Amino acid sequence: MTLEQLAEKFAQVERERDQHLDDLKRLAAEFDNYRKRVARDQEGLVARANERLVKELLPVLDDLERALEAAAEHEEAKLEEGVRLVHRNLAELLRREGLAEIETEGRFDPHVHEALLAQPSEQEEGSVIDVVQKGYKLGDHVVRPARVVVSGGNGG
Amino acid sequence: MTLEQLAEKFAQVERERDQHLDDLKRLAAEFDNYRKRVARDQEGLVARANERLVKELLPVLDDLERALEAAAEHEEAKLEEGVRLVHRNLAELLRREGLAEIETEGRFDPHVHEALLAQPSEQEEGSVIDVVQKGYKLGDHVVRPARVVVSGGNGG
Numbered sequence: 001m002t003l004e005q006l007a008e009k010f011a012q013v014e015r016e017r018d019q020h021l022d023d024l025k026r027l028a029a030e031f032d033n034y035r036k037r038v039a040r041d042q043e044g045l046v047a048r049a050n051e052r053l054v055k056e057l058l059p060v061l062d063d064l065e066r067a068l069e070a071a072a073e074h075e076e077a078k079l080e081e082g083v084r085l086v087h088r089n090l091a092e093l094l095r096r097e098g099l100a101e102i103e104t105e106g107r108f109d110p111h112v113h114e115a116l117l118a119q120p121s122e123q124e125e126g127s128v129i130d131v132v133q134k135g136y137k138l139g140d141h142v143v144r145p146a147r148v149v150v151s152g153g154n155g156g
Numbered sequence: 157m158t159l160e161q162l163a164e165k166f167a168q169v170e171r172e173r174d175q176h177l178d179d180l181k182r183l184a185a186e187f188d189n190y191r192k193r194v195a196r197d198q199e200g201l202v203a204r205a206n207e208r209l210v211k212e213l214l215p216v217l218d219d220l221e222r223a224l225e226a227a228a229e230h231e232e233a234k235l236e237e238g239v240r241l242v243h244r245n246l247a248e249l250l251r252r253e254g255l256a257e258i259e260t261e262g263r264f265d266p267h268v269h270e271a272l273l274a275q276p277s278e279q280e281e282g283s284v285i286d287v288v289q290k291g292y293k294l295g296d297h298v299v300r301p302a303r304v305v306v307s308g309g310n311g312g
Contacts, residue, residue, distance in 0.1 A: 006162075013169050020176035024183065031187045038194050042201060049202045053209050054253050055299050058292060061250065064243040065290075071236045080227045083239055087220040094217065097210050134221075136214060143211050 053097070060090050102135035102146045104128045112137070114145040118152035125153035209253070216246050258291035258302045260284045268293070270301040274308035281309035 001009070067082030102112045108126050112135060121129050128148045135146025157165070223238030258268045264282050268291060277285050284304045291302025 006166075010162075010166050010169070013166070013173055017169055017173035017176060020173060020180055024176055024180045027180065027183050027187065031183065031190070034187070034191070042198065045198055046201055046205045049205045050209060050253055051294055051297070051299065053206060054250060054255055054294060057213075057246070057250060058300055061243075061246055062289070064239065064246065067239050068243060071239060076232055076235075079232075079235065079239065083220065083223050083227060083235065086242070087217075087224060090213070090217055090220065094210060094213060097206055099210055133218065138207055138210060141207070143207065144214055 056093055057090075060086055060093070063089065098138050099143070100137050102137055102142070104131045104135070104146050104148055108148065108150045112142055112145055113148050115150045116147050118150045120154060121151035122154055123151040125151055127151045212249055213246075216242055216249070219245065254294050255299070256293050258293055258298070260287045260291075260302050260304055264304065264306045268298055268301055270303050271306045272303050274306045276310060277307035278310055279307040281307055283307045 063082060063086045067079050067086065070076075070078035070082055104113065106127060107124075108115060108128055113128065114135075116132055119129065121127075123129050127150070128146075129151045130149035131146055132149065133144075133147040136143045219238060219242045223235050223242065226232075226234035226238055260269065262283060263280075264271060264284050269284065270291075272288055275285065277283075279285050283306070285307045286305035287302055288305065289300075289303040292299045
């Protein structure tokens with residue numbers, strides 16, 4: 001290698017070094033900005049997610065208020081119809097959010113049921129014989145287990 | 157500069173170049189992982205935010221069902237009391253989420269009111285004389301303007 005070639009090679013490596021350092025600084029700044037934006041976005045995301053749901057609940061609140069007005073005027077049929085409407089709309093809203101009622105037919109399932117007590121019964125031991133409180137799932141996740149009474153067999 | 161010093165300097169610049177390139181690759185990989193994690197986290201964040209609210213709505217749904225049972229058994233007082241309870245609990249839940257009713261006393265305010273119509277009235281022109289639908293804010297944000305009737309003055 002001639003001295004000239006060596007000098008050229010040296011300059012080349014220096015350029016590469018400077019280029020990498022520039023890239024590194026630029027990427028670090030970009031990363032930093034991204035992190036800050038993410039922190040801001042996440043707050044906004046949760047707020048917006050809640051806002052959407054809260055907004056969807058306003059008609060439910062309106063209908064409840066109308067039902068209460070009907071009650072104040074002793075319009076019993078209107079009150080009952082109003083409550084039915086509120087229930088239907090709230091249940092539908094929650095279904096759209098992915099909420100599903102937990103099945104309680106058949107055998108007790110500790111993954112989705114909570115046994116409040118066992119009672120002697122003609123039904124097969126270990127089967128659910130009464131539901132004290134409905135249970136719900138959101139997707140695969142049990143939001144609240146169904147509270148049930150389980151058959152302890154006929155005790156015979 | 158001796159040839160030896162030059163060689164040493166050259167090796168030094170090469171080491172720096174390689175180091176910067178390593179750092180650059182590592183930071184790029186870290187950034188990439190961070191981006192992926194953020195995407196996953198954000199989905200989870202929204203899902204959890206919604207799940208919390210959905211969960212808080214279950215007692216409201218329970219109380220509505222109890223009210224409907226009372227209605228089915230023609231226990232009117234129990235039905236009315238149940239509706240009052242549901243309304244109180246839902247309103248309280250929404251208040252905890254930051255929901256606040258929009259004031260409608262006094263002058264029409266286009267930022268938070270929507271004028272459905274203007275009516276001749278003894279009240280000062282431009283004042284709100286009736287509320288057709290309540291409006292709500294979430295923090296500083298108008299979720300739904302209050303729909304109101306505005307005084308057009310006494311038309312005299």
